[in-house]
Structures are given as structure tokens and as C-alpha cells.
Amino acid sequence: MINKIAIIGGGNIGGALVHEIATRRLARNVALVDVKPPDFAKGKCLDIAEGSPTFGVDVNLEGSKTYSVIKGADFVINTAGVPRTMRPDGTFPSREELLATNLKITDMVAAGIKKYAPNSFVISIANPLDAIVYRLYKKLRFRKNKIMGMAGVLDSGRYKYFVAKEAKVSVENVEAVVLGGHGDTMVPIRSACRIYGLPVEQFVDKKALAAIEKRTRTAGGEVVKLLGSGSAFVSPAISALEMVEAIAYDKRKIVPVCALLNGEYGVKGLFVGVPAILGKKGIEQIVPIKLTAAEKKSFRNSINAVKKTAAEVDKYKG
Numbered sequence: 001m002i003n004k005i006a007i008i009g010g011g012n013i014g015g016a017l018v019h020e021i022a023t024r025r026l027a028r029n030v031a032l033v034d035v036k037p038p039d040f041a042k043g044k045c046l047d048i049a050e051g052s053p054t055f056g057v058d059v060n061l062e063g064s065k066t067y068s069v070i071k072g073a074d075f076v077i078n079t080a081g082v083p084r085t086m087r088p089d090g091t092f093p094s095r096e097e098l099l100a101t102n103l104k105i106t107d108m109v110a111a112g113i114k115k116y117a118p119n120s121f122v123i124s125i126a127n128p129l130d131a132i133v134y135r136l137y138k139k140l141r142f143r144k145n146k147i148m149g150m151a152g153v154l155d156s157g158r159y160k161y162f163v164a165k166e167a168k169v170s171v172e173n174v175e176a177v178v179l180g181g182h183g184d185t186m187v188p189i190r191s192a193c194r195i196y197g198l199p200v201e202q203f204v205d206k207k208a209l210a211a212i213e214k215r216t217r218t219a220g221g222e223v224v225k226l227l228g229s230g231s232a233f234v235s236p237a238i239s240a241l242e243m244v245e246a247i248a249y250d251k252r253k254i255v256p257v258c259a260l261l262n263g264e265y266g267v268k269g270l271f272v273g274v275p276a277i278l279g280k281k282g283i284e285q286i287v288p289i290k291l292t293a294a295e296k297k298s299f300r301n302s303i304n305a306v307k308k309t310a311a312e313v314d315k316y317k318g
């Protein structure tokens with residue numbers, strides 16, 4: 001059992017995380033920080049704690065407005081941010097304005113982690129994913145095996161789900177991976193998609209596969225539209241816990257993670273979605289995949305998008 005997991009941001013994803021960690025008995029202590037008044041994180045934790053006798057788990061849940069609550073955490077999962085919502089005058093903030101707001105929040109998150117949980121593994125979920133995890137790294141300068149973004153587990157999960165539905169087989173039979181940035185340029189890797197170890201094309205025709213890959217790239221937005229307010233939260237939360245469990249139980253499990261690359265896949269100094277072995281040291285190894293020429297081209301295109309975002313982060317002075 002993990003001693004302590006800290007969650008930053010107690011909104012939809014943060015709340016789902018606390019609930020899931022408690023029901024899985026994954027950690028003895030869970031800390032939740034949220035700046036939302038009057039004492040949002042405390043309220044979230046109290047609600048879940050009051051259910052704990054019913055689901056039969058002894059877990060210490062502590063919510064707070066202040067970062068000291070995360071002290072000594074083994075894992076920190078970052079979900080803090082603000083979504084793109086309409087202003088009272090009916091206008092929307094531009095992408096740049098929203099990025100500046102979220103980078104400001106990220107700097108506060110980084111300061112809290114640095115002060116109270118400097119030896120933790122950091123998994124960031126907040127969007128724009130590539131920008132936020134890069135900023136956290138720039139502020140924290142943790143070893144690159146200990147800081148990562150969660151995107152690939154979710155994007156690959158979506159790809160697997162759509163393939164399983166189309167092929168009419170169990171989701172457990174599908175293996176799939178999505179590489180690159182966490183945006184519309186992400187690259188579902190058809191050549192690595194298998195059903196029961198067999199090429200996916202044996203079960204799903206090319207036209208349907210192309211439609212599935214397109215849907216995968218915009219799957220986050222599809223949920224946003226359907227919900228009307230907010231974005232996906234259960235699937236991101238459990239995807240992050242897949243990474244936590246792989247590290248905490250030293251599984252050496254291969255999962256797609258947003259990792260800082262140092263020459264792997266021909267990329268240096270950027271956080272990019274790639275498969276990696278997760279074990280007790282965190283990211284223990286990046287796993288190469290032989291890509292087709294078309295996949296290579298799409299991957300380069302995605303890297304260019306990540307590069308642009310990183311340049312915007314570099315420009316931000318705070």
C-alpha cells in the first residue's frame with residue numbers, strides 16, 4: 001500500500017481520483033488541495049470519508065486550501081486548472097489567455113510540490129497537457145524518470161474501446177497505442193494495433209479504422225460537447241491510477257506516457273507521448289516502436305505541434 005498520494009485540484013477529476021483511491025485501498029493517506037472557496041477540497045474529502053464506513057475502508061482523507069497538506073506525498077497527481085468558459089460579457093478567453101492563466105496556476109502547483117513533496121513522483125493531467133507538464137518540469141527540475149504526463153493511457157484506451165466495439169470483441173482483446181502530443185495531432189499507431197495478437201485489419205476494414213483513428217484524435221472534444229459543461233473525468237482519473245499502480249507495485253508495465261525525451265524517437269528536450277516501462281524508479285525505459293512511413297510523418301507533425309506549445313511556455317515569464 002502506498003503511504004500517501006496527493007491530488008492537486010479537487011474538481012471532477014480530482015474528486016474521482018480521491019474516490020477511486022479510497023475504494024481501491026491504494027493509499028493509507030490521501031491529500032487534496034484546491035483553492036476554491038469556501039473550503040472545497042475539505043468538503044470533497046468529508047463527503048467521501050463519510051461513505052468510507054459503507055464501502056468498508058480505513059483511509060485518511062485530508063482536504064485543504066493550502067499546499068502544506070501534501071507534505072511527504074509519495075505521488076502527486078496534478079489536475080489544477082481552469083477550463084475554457086464563457087465570460088459574463090459572452091466572450092471567451094483566447095487560447096493564449098487561457099494558457100497564461102493555467103501556467104500561472106501551474107507555477108503555484110510547482111511551488112507547492114517543491115516545498116512539500118520534493119521526492120514524489122509527479123503525474124500531471126491538467127490541460128493543455130504538453131504545456132503544463134513541461135512547465136512543471138522547468139520549475140521542479142525533477143529527474144526525468146519521476147515526472148510525467150498522463151495522456152497516452154487515456155487516448156489509447158479510447159482507441160481500444162472504439163476498435164473493440166467495431167470488431168465486436170472484448171475490450172480486453174485489444175492492444176493499441178497512441179503516440180505524440182495530446183491534441184488533434186496525436187497519432188494512433190495502426191501497425192501496433194492488435195486483436196488477440198493478430199493484426200487489427202483482420203477484424204476491422206481500413207475505412208472503419210480510419211474513422212476510428214479520426215474519432216480517437218477528437219474523442220476528448222466529443223465528450224465535452226455531449227456533457228455541455230466540463231470534460232471527461234472518470235477515464236482520465238483511472239488512467240492516471242494505472243500509472244501510479246505500475247510504479248508503486250514495480251510492475252515494469254509498458255504504458256504510453258508523456259515523457260521527457262533525450263534523443264529517443266529523434267526528439268530531445270520535449271515531453272511527448274511514447275510507450276515506456278513503468279516500475280519502481282518511475283519511467284525506467286522508453287520503448288521504441290517501428291513506425292510505417294505514414295506514421296513517422298504524422299509523428300513528426302505532432303512533434304512540431306508540441307514544439308510550438310513548448311516555445312509558448314518558454315516565452316511565458318509569469
Ligand code: APR
Binds near residue numbers: 011036125126231236
Ligand atoms: N491550486 C489548486 N487547485 C486549483 C488551483 C490552484 N492554484 N487553481 C484551480 N484549481 C482547481 C479549481 O478550483 C478546480 O476545482 O482545479 C480544479 C479543476 O477542476 P475542474 O474544473 O472540475 O476540472 P477537471 O474536469 O477536474 O479537469 C482538470 O484536467 O483533463 C484536464 O482539461 C482538464 O485541465 C483540466 C484538468
